[in-house]
Amino acid sequence: MTVPQQVLRPHAEQDYADELTALRAADDRDRPPSWLMSPWAVVTYLLGGELRDGTVISPKYIGPKRLVEVAVATLATDRALLLLGVPGTAKTWVSEHLAAAISGDSTLMVQGTAGTAEEAIRYGWNYARLIAEGPTEQAMVSSPVMRAMADGKIARLEELTRIPADVQDTLITILSEKTLPVPELNTEVQARKGFNVIATANNRDRGVNELSSALRRRFNTVVLPLPDTPEAEVEIVSRRVQQLGAALELPAKDAELAEIRRVVTVFRELRSGRTEDGRTAVKSPSGTLSTAEAISVLTGGLALCAHFGDGVLRAHDVAAGILGAVVKDPTADRVVWTEYLETVVREREGWADFYRACRELT
Numbered sequence: 533m534t535v536p537q538q539v540l541r542p543h544a545e546q547d548y549a550d551e552l553t554a555l556r557a558a559d560d561r562d563r564p565p566s567w568l569m570s571p572w573a574v575v576t577y578l579l580g581g582e583l584r585d586g587t588v589i590s591p592k593y594i595g596p597k598r599l600v601e602v603a604v605a606t607l608a609t610d611r612a613l614l615l616l617g618v619p620g621t622a623k624t625w626v627s628e629h630l631a632a633a634i635s636g637d638s639t640l641m642v643q644g645t646a647g648t649a650e651e652a653i654r655y656g657w658n659y660a661r662l663i664a665e666g667p668t669e670q671a672m673v674s675s676p677v678m679r680a681m682a683d684g685k686i687a688r689l690e691e692l693t694r695i696p697a698d699v700q701d702t703l704i705t706i707l708s709e710k711t712l713p714v715p716e717l718n719t720e721v722q723a724r725k726g727f728n729v730i731a732t733a734n735n736r737d738r739g740v741n742e743l744s745s746a747l748r749r750r751f752n753t754v755v756l757p758l759p760d761t762p763e764a765e766v767e768i769v770s771r772r773v774q775q776l777g778a779a780l781e782l783p784a785k786d787a788e789l790a791e792i793r794r795v796v797t798v799f800r801e802l803r804s805g806r807t808e809d810g811r812t813a814v815k816s817p818s819g820t821l822s823t824a825e826a827i828s829v830l831t832g833g834l835a836l837c838a839h840f841g842d843g844v845l846r847a848h849d850v851a852a853g854i855l856g857a858v859v860k861d862p863t864a865d866r867v868v869w870t871e872y873l874e875t876v877v878r879e880r881e882g883w884a885d886f887y888r889a890c891r892e893l894t
């Protein structure tokens with residue numbers, strides 16, 4: 533697959549084409565029908581490792597191995613996979629990489645919103661042709677799910693619970709009968725082996741549109757956790773910041789570990805309501821302060837220091853980003869932030885530069 537040079541964000545299967553090729557070549561285990569590699573190779577692709585020929589597979593997901601194994605094993609059965617978690621826990625990321633590894637195609641994706649209609653999951657019509665020719669196969673516009681069924685690939689459904697409940701139910705027939713009837717053409721699309729669905733949903737959206745129990749029964753749920761140690765979170769953030777910095781052609785010098793640690797510490801303390809030493813209680817702001825947000829604070833900081841500074845990431849390059857991530861509600865969150873600044877940041881050894889940078893902004 534050739535990737536045009538100017539693409540802002542290549543798909544996983546393009547970005548990691550070399551790793552995927554090496555894995556497929558080294559993989560001599562059984563593959564489920566239509567899978568491009570064995571479940572073992574898929575897990576190795578996600579978690580990273582070294583192949584016998586010395587090829588290094590970079591870790592894409594940092595987290596419990598068992599979770600990834602359960603997710604991959606599920607996809608080899610007739611049950612679909614639901615990735616659940618708070619925002620920024622890599623649900624979308626994992627879903628894209630799973631589809632890339634298993635089907636070599638992560639693009640069969642439906643983005644769920646309150647406005648997602650049945651046609652987005654089943655099929656629609658090209659109305660000009662429909663009127664001119666009547667319902668024909670050429671006038672039909674297939675959905676990503678329909679194409680995945682026809683080709684025996686993985687379809688992805690993002691933010692499933694944002695989709696209105698009656699539209700969600702379209703999936704029931706697809707997942708239980710593995711067929712999509714097309715009454716207008718008096719035909720149906722039967723899913724080929726290898727077809728399955730990965731849906732993602734947000735914990736915090738609970739109550740927006742609950743999954744119906746009929747639909748829930750067709751999914752195995754895997755909950756993606758927040759990183760449980762500061763070290764794990766620092767590793768996730770620095771890896772991604774380096775990759776993103778390279779993609780944006782920002783000069784990431786070893787991605788400035790000290791500043792990354794600081795951002796992660798601030799995020800974790802505010803998220804958990806407690807300082808890392810466990811001694812001081814702090815209030816939590818309304819936002820999620822996810823790992824993903826920490827990544828964008830740091831990429832933003834890198835851009836600032838590259839374009840307007842001397843290229844070295846410093847406290848005042850990340851301060852504005854942190855403030856933006858923490859203060860989502862202009863009154864309540866500002867109080868929380870000021871209190872944290874004055875009681876925790878101000879007293880902390882080695883954080884004077886950060887305290888000053890934040891004070892200048894508040």
Ligand SMILES: Nc1ncnc2c1ncn2[C@@H]1O[C@H](COP(=O)(O)OP(=O)(O)O)[C@@H](O)[C@H]1O
Binds near residue numbers: 626
């Ligand atoms: N445990 C993790 N391992 C690797 N990357 C992670 C992890 N948690 C978060 N990320 C990073 O966070 C970013 C956002 O994740 P995303 O999949 O959009 O979150 P979600 O869909 O859960 O809201 C991704 O760039 C991903 O690399």
Ligand SMILES: [Mg+2]
Binds near residue numbers: 625732
């Ligand atoms: Mg997502």
